[in-house]
Amino acid sequence: MKFFKHHSGEPRRRGLRDGLSFVIIVALALLLAWVIITYVFESYQVDGPSMQNTLHNGDRLIVWKAPVTWGKITGQDYIPARGDIIIFNEPDLAAYGDPSVKQLVKRVVGLPGDRVVVKNGGVTIYDEEHPNGWSPTNNFDGPNGYPLTSGDRSWTLNKDQIFVMGDNRPNSLDSRVFGPINANQIVGKLILRDWPISDIKAF
Numbered sequence: 001m002k003f004f005k006h007h008s009g010e011p012r013r014r015g016l017r018d019g020l021s022f023v024i025i026v027a028l029a030l031l032l033a034w035v036i037i038t039y040v041f042e043s044y045q046v047d048g049p050s051m052q053n054t055l056h057n058g059d060r061l062i063v064w065k066a067p068v069t070w071g072k073i074t075g076q077d078y079i080p081a082r083g084d085i086i087i088f089n090e091p092d093l094a095a096y097g098d099p100s101v102k103q104l105v106k107r108v109v110g111l112p113g114d115r116v117v118v119k120n121g122g123v124t125i126y127d128e129e130h131p132n133g134w135s136p137t138n139n140f141d142g143p144n145g146y147p148l149t150s151g152d153r154s155w156t157l158n159k160d161q162i163f164v165m166g167d168n169r170p171n172s173l174d175s176r177v178f179g180p181i182n183a184n185q186i187v188g189k190l191i192l193r194d195w196p197i198s199d200i201k202a203f
Contacts, residue, residue, distance in 0.1 A: 041065060042188065044087060044105070050166035050173065051085070051105055060195035061105070063087050065188035077160045077183035084108045085190040085203055086164070088181055093173070103187060106174050109136040110155075110163025117154040118176055123165070136165060149176050160184070 046059040055061070071078035080086050085107050093102075110116045115126040117133070124133040149169075153176075157163060161180040166172025175181065193201045 043194075044103075046105065049171050050168050051107070052168040052171075054085070054107075054167045055105065055193065058196075059193050059199070061087075061190055062192040062194055063188035064191045068186055068188055071183075078186060079112060079160075079162065079183060080108050080186070080189055082108055082111055087187040087190070088164070088185045089187060090178065090181065090185065092178070104164075104173070105190070106164035106166050106172070108162050109165050110157055110175070110180070112157050112159045112161060114163065115154065115156045116163045116175075116180075118149050119152045119154075121149055123149060123176065125163075137169070155180055162186075 042063050042065055044061045044063055046055050046057055046061065049057055067078045067080075085105060087103055087105050089102060090104050091102060109123075110125055111127070113127065117124045117126070123136055125136060126133045155161075155163065155175075157180050160183040162183070163175045163180050165174045165176060190203045192203065193199060
């Protein structure tokens, strides 16, 4: 008759290995989630009416951040296309009565090299394709009619600047007030509204 010695330490070591594997998997999952949220995609919720009737208060958005990340890696500014809807940082809003707002969602209407003129209550953009100027209202979704924009101002956008406006022109804090934004303020580009389900839309 043969007797086999019971190795009581083996199950303990196996349990430690399993526990360590679980911790590593969880840590990697958290790291992957952090990388995706920080550098690739992020979910946002609309707060306010400034992009009506394109976006509404409470809409949930998926923002594509990879182009901004790639621009930082390559040292090249990410400049979105005209008409894109973007999320950007605007830290100096206390002067406009809303110090709590740090990020805004607006539409890109002016690109580097453009001249943007606010005059007689309207906005006109001059570029190489339209030397005589064109109105953003006639080219992008927005309310019927153009509200008055106070004051007469003009900007010629530098190579790293864009001009943004909300589609709800009468109720939008945008570049007409705080001026052009720099490329390094851009967080990402809107690619999808995923809530409410009845209004899912790709952009």
